[in-house]
Amino acid sequence: MVKLIALYRTPPDPQAFDRAYFETHLPLLRTVPGLRRTSLSRFTRTVMGESFHLMAEMTFEDLDSLKAGMRSEAMAAAGKNLEGFASGLVTLMFAEEVPESL
């Protein structure tokens, strides 16, 4: 399994961000081909370092599925949607689970 991980910095208006994210972005994400699962985490406190607001972990079967998902029209629409409310806030990365995990 591989993941596409999106980290969102704390937006100026978190409530407006959440409305846009959950009501417009998430429905678009759900249509991305090959996406197995999306797990969302809300950051509630920063102990050390920078402040983030939200993390989305999108799981795909393998790297080929992730790459195909990235090239899809659904992902292009989701990316375009993000520009409307999360411009400059997002860090987007590929990741793989480490087998040494407990």
Add this chain to the structure above:
Amino acid sequence: MVKLIALYRTPPDPQAFDRAYFETHLPLLRTVPGLRRTSLSRFTRTVMGESFHLMAEMTFEDLDSLKAGMRSEAMAAAGKNLEGFASGLVTLMFAEEVPESL
């Protein structure tokens, strides 16, 4: 379930970082009371935004368990250990899973 999430920026020497993390830090983390699971993700590509190297997601039963874990001697030892190889690289946050996750 609540999580303690540690994000590590890309270190100057990733191999030395990994050796220190997996051989000295992880064994200390494993002794933190209340820690149910640690899931590690290695970032393999940055599509947009800043570059991170590794993420640790440490799951606890609830916020009280997480806070107790944070105050433990084991966590103090793990934190002191981090200073030796990850100073300035780490962002540490509390997070909760969003029920709207797919």
